[in-house]
Amino acid sequence: MLRVSKLTDYATVVMTCLAMTGAEVTSAQQLADAARLELPTVSKLLKQLAHAGLVTSRRGVNGGYCLARPAEAISVADIVTAMEGPIGMTECSAHAGACGHEPHCGVRVNWQRISQAIRSALQGVSLADMVATPPRRPAGIPLRVASH
Amino acid sequence: MLRVSKLTDYATVVMTCLAMTGAEVTSAQQLADAARLELPTVSKLLKQLAHAGLVTSRRGVNGGYCLARPAEAISVADIVTAMEGPIGMTECSAHAGACGHEPHCGVRVNWQRISQAIRSALQGVSLADMVATPPRRPAGIPLRVASH
DNA sequence: TCCATTCAGGACCGAAATTGTACTATTTAG
DNA sequence: CTAAATAGTACAATTTCGGTCCTGAATGGA
Numbered sequence: 001m002l003r004v005s006k007l008t009d010y011a012t013v014v015m016t017c018l019a020m021t022g023a024e025v026t027s028a029q030q031l032a033d034a035a036r037l038e039l040p041t042v043s044k045l046l047k048q049l050a051h052a053g054l055v056t057s058r059r060g061v062n063g064g065y066c067l068a069r070p071a072e073a074i075s076v077a078d079i080v081t082a083m084e085g086p087i088g089m090t091e092c093s094a095h096a097g098a099c100g101h102e103p104h105c106g107v108r109v110n111w112q113r114i115s116q117a118i119r120s121a122l123q124g125v126s127l128a129d130m131v132a133t134p135p136r137r138p139a140g141i142p143l144r145v146a147s148h
Numbered sequence: 149m150l151r152v153s154k155l156t157d158y159a160t161v162v163m164t165c166l167a168m169t170g171a172e173v174t175s176a177q178q179l180a181d182a183a184r185l186e187l188p189t190v191s192k193l194l195k196q197l198a199h200a201g202l203v204t205s206r207r208g209v210n211g212g213y214c215l216a217r218p219a220e221a222i223s224v225a226d227i228v229t230a231m232e233g234p235i236g237m238t239e240c241s242a243h244a245g246a247c248g249h250e251p252h253c254g255v256r257v258n259w260q261r262i263s264q265a266i267r268s269a270l271q272g273v274s275l276a277d278m279v280a281t282p283p284r285r286p287a288g289i290p291l292r293v294a295s296h
Numbered sequence: 297t298c299c300a301t302t303c304a305g306g307a308c309c310g311a312a313a314t315t316g317t318a319c320t321a322t323t324t325a326g
Numbered sequence: 327c328t329a330a331a332t333a334g335t336a337c338a339a340t341t342t343c344g345g346t347c348c349t350g351a352a353t354g355g356a
Binding site: 002003004006009012013016036076080084087088089090091093106107110111113114117118121122124125129130131 | 150151152154157160161164224228232235236237238239241249253254255258259261262265266269270272273277278279
């Protein structure tokens with residue numbers, strides 16, 4: 001179905017919550033409540049996000065997480081990459097030499113191009129856009145693909 | 149890693165082979181040889197493609213498959229949809245009501261927008277583009293996302 | 297008519313990834 | 327020193343994916 005994993009989906013929700021609370025640190029428990037998810041799940045994905053440098057953590061009492069950068073500077077592509085690794089539609093789009101068919105594979109170049117297009121689409125949406133979440137928004141998020 | 153399944157990947161290769169052989173019917177065995185894949189695998193995905201109406205089949209001696217439409221009229225999106233179902237990055241992008249978080253989920257609308265962008269990117273590449281497979285192509289396949 | 301060829305439609309199994317949870321260690325504020 | 331909270335790791339259950347095989351139906355030729 002060509003979809004991101006649930007954990008990635010949850011990550012966007014949690015990051016959105018984090019972006020909305022302002023700059024103060026927020027504990028995993030509070031985020032779990034806000035996102036209506038289980039604490040262990042939220043905890044798990046926050047660790048991954050911290051490891052990728054998208055959030056910073058503070059341990060100890062009154063610890064928690066906050067965005068490492070302004071919401072405008074974090075894209076959906078960043079979140080997806082943090083949770084799932086490099087974005088590539090096929091194995092050979094991300095890691096060359098893993099396929100064995102490459103020498104006589106005419107579609108490889110095109111998949112790389114497609115992957116790049118999708119990467120661009122994901123980079124074009126920032127966390128700030130996600131927070132805005134307009135019922136209807138006139139200008140729209142810049143997500144149109146160039147017509148041809 | 150946000151990728152299509154191997155079977156989908158194989159499907160694009162087989163479809164490309166089919167587009168290159170011209171209009172005569174080609175047996176699954178010939179396609180398997182051309183794509184360097186196992187016959188059962190090729191057979192399986194061709195059935196799916198036939199079911200989706202992308203290829204037509206002829207049974208019996210000298211039977212085989214051929215494209216149901218000109219290569220220009222078949223997009224990568226068609227192939228992905230045939231193999232994996234509707235393109236949606238999250239569960240709620242494809243089927244509403246399956247999530248339970250929808251009432252208080254601010255990111256849903258944005259995921260739908262992102263999914264649409266990816267759908268467009270995949271629709272922008274036809275099988276004819278895949279066949280062209282240029283070592284380097286000046287104009288390039290129309291895959292740029294509108295800058296903003 | 298009979299037979300070889302080739303697709304149609306399932307059924308099946310093993311491998312791998314995903315999900316969700318749990319447990320222990322480490323850090324920090326008071 | 328203690329309670330709060332993250333870091334890191336491990337694990338079982340579930341689901342999906344990849345690949346194979348088998349039986350049935352259609353087609354063309356001997």
